[in-house]
Amino acid sequence: xxxxxxxxxxxxxxxxxxxxxxxxxxxxxxxxxxxxxxxxxxxxxxxxxxxxxxxxxxxxxxxxxxxxxxxxxxxxxxxxxxxxxxxxxxxxxxxxxxxxxxxxxxxxxxxxxxxxxxxxxxxxxxxxxxxxxxxxxxxxxxxxxxxxxxxxxxxxxxxxxxxxxxxxxxxxxxxxxxxxxxxxxxxxxxxxxxxxxxxxxxxxxxxxxxxxxxxxxxxxxxxxxxxxxxxxxxxxxxx
Ligand SMILES: [Zn+2]
Numbered sequence: 001x002x003x004x005x006x007x008x009x010x011x012x013x014x015x016x017x018x019x020x021x022x023x024x025x026x027x028x029x030x031x032x033x034x035x036x037x038x039x040x041x042x043x044x045x046x047x048x049x050x051x052x053x054x055x056x057x058x059x060x061x062x063x064x065x066x067x068x069x070x071x072x073x074x075x076x077x078x079x080x081x082x083x084x085x086x087x088x089x090x091x092x093x094x095x096x097x098x099x100x101x102x103x104x105x106x107x108x109x110x111x112x113x114x115x116x117x118x119x120x121x122x123x124x125x126x127x128x129x130x131x132x133x134x135x136x137x138x139x140x141x142x143x144x145x146x147x148x149x150x151x152x153x154x155x156x157x158x159x160x161x162x163x164x165x166x167x168x169x170x171x172x173x174x175x176x177x178x179x180x181x182x183x184x185x186x187x188x189x190x191x192x193x194x195x196x197x198x199x200x201x202x203x204x205x206x207x208x209x210x211x212x213x214x215x216x217x218x219x220x221x222x223x224x225x226x227x228x229x230x231x232x233x234x235x236x237x238x239x
Pocket of ligand 1: 140143144184188210
């Protein structure tokens with residue numbers, strides 16, 4: 001039957017576009033494609049073994065997310081980090097993560113709690129094993145994504161998801177204190193404890209405090225400082 005086959009092809013195309021988008025986004029978020037890297041459609045298509053069309057679509061979505069920018073005469077490139085802009089972003093994210101944690105508390109069940117505790121345990125293990133900032137940021141992403149999904153409000157997800165993506169991506173490029181991952185994990189625990197206590201307002205407050213503290217840590221950030229754990233592949237532009 002022609003119609004289902006056509007739908008099937010559409011579905012496969014959709015999945016390919018989604019997978020391509022996720023692959024490039026994840027490479028940006030873990031800094032395999034650092035700020036300023038050109039996003040060449042033919043080159044990415046070759047590396048990912050896909051046609052140019054899903055890559056083109058992915059790059060447009062990344063521009064929409066704020067992870068990529070369109071540079072005149074150069075095409076798209078991975079966004080550079082603007083600390084003042086990021087501080088503004090964190091101000092809004094602070095309130096929205098509070099809202100997410102409050103809503104998530106109302107939906108917390110045994111499975112969700114096991115999932116959150118699993119992430120905390122994995123995070124503890126990663127920090128104990130001295131894993132690098134990439135592992136920390138990935139676990140931080142998973143923690144906040146789980147809370148967002150648990151909150152179960154699609155409007156909140158639509159606003160918060162790109163915001164959280166941009167916040168995480170920026171962390172790679174900024175000065176960071178060696179204590180920051182440990183502090184973040186302690187703050188995540190406080191959020192989960194408040195959720196377990198069944199107190200949405202307390203959970204919201206713990207989440208807002210966590211993001212506010214990140215914002216303060218960020219205010220000590222120096223754009224362009226090299227990450228001591230990772231040799232830079234290209235010089236940082238002056239800012
Ligand atoms: Zn966090």
